[in-house]
Amino acid sequence: MPDPIAQLGQDLAAEQYFADEGLLTAAHLSLTLGRPLLLEGEPGVGKTEIAKVLARVRGRELIRLQCYEGLDAAQALYEWDHPKQLLAIRACEAEGRPVGELYDEAYLMERPLLRALRTPCVLLIDEIDRADSEFEAFLLEFLSDFQITIPELGTISAVARPIVVMTSNRTRELHDALKRRCLYHWIAFPDSSRERRIIEAKVPGLSADAAASLVAAVTGVRSLELIKPPGIAETIEWGQAAKLLTDEGAEWPTALRRALGLLVKEAEDTETVLVHAESLGL
Template sequence: MTATQLPASIDDTLALLDGQGYVGDRSLATVLFLALKLGRPLFLEGEAGVGKTEIAKVLASALGRDLIRLQCYEGLDVSSAVYEWNYAAQMVEIRVSEAAGDTDHADLSKSIFAERFLIKRPVLQALEPSLSGPPVFLIDELDRADEAFEAFLLEVLSDYQVTIPELGTIRAQEPPIVIITTNRTREIHDALKRRCLYHWVDYPDAARELAIVERKVPGAGERLAREVVAFVQALRADETLFKQPGVAETLDWATALTELNEIALDPDMVSDTLGVLLKYQDDIERVRGSEARRIVDDIRRENDREKAEAAGATPW
């Protein structure tokens, strides 16, 4: 993987995202450019499925850097996130030393806690030098981790170092490019946020979501793509839904309908494929049937009105 230079301007950052197929807006490009320019972690918050994780993937690919991902979850600890010792290999080393008559405990202790027995997890990997340059370090869904682990990250994000009692402090020669994402299932402590630049990743408007569908699902016809986006936008306006569909679900649904050779939304097909778009049974039951038909009819009427206005006719 060949590393490329960091973007020199906001426009270059927009072009970098666009070159990787990511349809971003200028506000995102601005904060991303500043994070790269200032060497600060970027804290991305937003609903699930709006493209936060994809930003880190796109950045790593565009810059030719390694992507190191730490997927957070409840109970995540240092041994899973930072390092642990290869206990099996250490036991073999002890047995071999004992069989050879080497019983000097000081030498044996130094031997078994050598770096060759260290299993490096994502945090430690992100601090290591790389020929392609500092990696992109994605700390994904931090809100799923416990507050104790969040507190541990303060040392990493402040000084880009970790301390291993048996080896000492390991410090990055060059700080990694850090992207932190959260779905806001809980609040992240201010002490960590202060170390980052912040950006809220919102659902895209209709025009940008249509551009995303056209880019990511090129097999979808123009009419199908527009109606899919209009349907999803209508669902997001429904505050009674437990979970509104994200961009990921929009793309999945457009892909599914394309595979079914649909050229436009059909109310019956919409009801049959809602499991691709919505992930909770109560939401599916609310939309299935008459509600799906109503939304499709509204989309068709709006399309007819726009066509009539474009043709100079008086809409009825």
Template sequence: MAQQVASEIAHVRHFTNTEQVAQDLAGMKYLADNATSQAIFLADALAKPLLLEGPAGTGKTQLALSVAEITGSRLIRLQCYQGIDEARALYEWDYRKQLLAIQRSEDDDVSNVFSEDFLLSRPLLDAVRSEEPVVLLIDEVDQLDVEAEALLLEFLSSYQVSVPELGTVQATRTPLVFLTSNNNRELSEALRRRCLFLHVDYPSPEREREIIAARIPELSDQLTGRIAETVAALRNMDLRKNPSVSETLDWAQTLSLLNVTEITDEVVANHANILLKHQGDIELIRSELAPTS
């Protein structure tokens, strides 16, 4: 691996070209198209965060998990939610430990309790302080409100975290950073311009057939093709939540376990609760597939 040092941050590249990315992901049974492989290669080569945006269930999170395993990196995950604050995303002080230190102190000087010994790292600071390779997954960033989103900007710009009592904590090596968004709200331009961008959509029927075949090879080519076609048709319906890739795989595994060799309307109706997780969607599908008298 080539090593480059810029602004005192070691940049260790994991991939030599786009083809290596695709091959390594395929080894993890994650079948990436050229746009995905290229985006990961460039994020690694340029040391830039990669924003993955698209519908829920298209494999965005799994992509980051696969890259962490491929590169042998430590995975650090920040699961975003409404109301998250600095103490959950960046760091907080160990107040109990500080209080004990003050009580044991023989003088009134409390400045020593604001040292790294009393600092609790949360995901962003943890990624900065890590001495081993890191893949940082900032998952569902669109769940944050605008104020909380601003907490990410310094880190995304320069891989550093400012702690007023200590100064700036700078990463010693660049982490690979993935942000995922289900596009539930528009992200700020400030965040977007700090990242490379990749839209991740549902795979085409042919690509999904290949994914099924890679994960569940015991199924026939004909059956995997019919599964992919059926799921694609469901996604074109007016559903509250389309079937995800993982739900497609769950259904394919179900068909294998039950020794189903042919997909009929009755099979789809009976298994609707595996592909769909809202009762309204299940009832819609079953009514569409119900035999007419």
């Protein structure tokens, strides 16, 4: 039989997502066992992107729940469209008709979690660490049953179990109960060879020498003591901007230095990188 993990790697690579063996194994087990995949790692290492790619590979809709402080169950599940209900009441009164049922599908506003129950999807719960502990506890219950009860309509269960990907940047520790529910994986920065594959795929037309020097520079930058080391996303944007500048006539090292604002986003980090510019090949 073909190796399913290798096949998954090929499917993701066809969508220009180059995962290492650890992430491929975690994703395969998550898909096979039906367990939510909890991904942590530095910003920009591809946590959110893998959910988008899995949706394309599996032919499913991507449904994203962006977490933030103050997010509650109503905002994540559903809400009733009260203005629409009020208009219906007024219209009925004006025409002398019975008001009828105001709590039906016509007035229901789907939010991401309810929609995820009603359509085969990849459910991306992004930056769960930004939500409050109370919402995390509610989410744990949702992930246990994949069903909700709307008092006015009854219980709604998933038509197909969602493929769930959760991401966290570790701004706070998640509860152990939620971690136990999930298959956990930490996404590290890629090694040089894998990052070069990513750059060559995402920055078409970049020469082999330029790609090699860019990856070497990024590897050196990450070795410095920075407030926010650059992720893969920043590397791609840096390469795209530098390629644009060279197309406009700039020399490659000069282009990298001029586009540095796309790689590092803190004044102190920029100063640190410029101090080491010569050794980094900038």
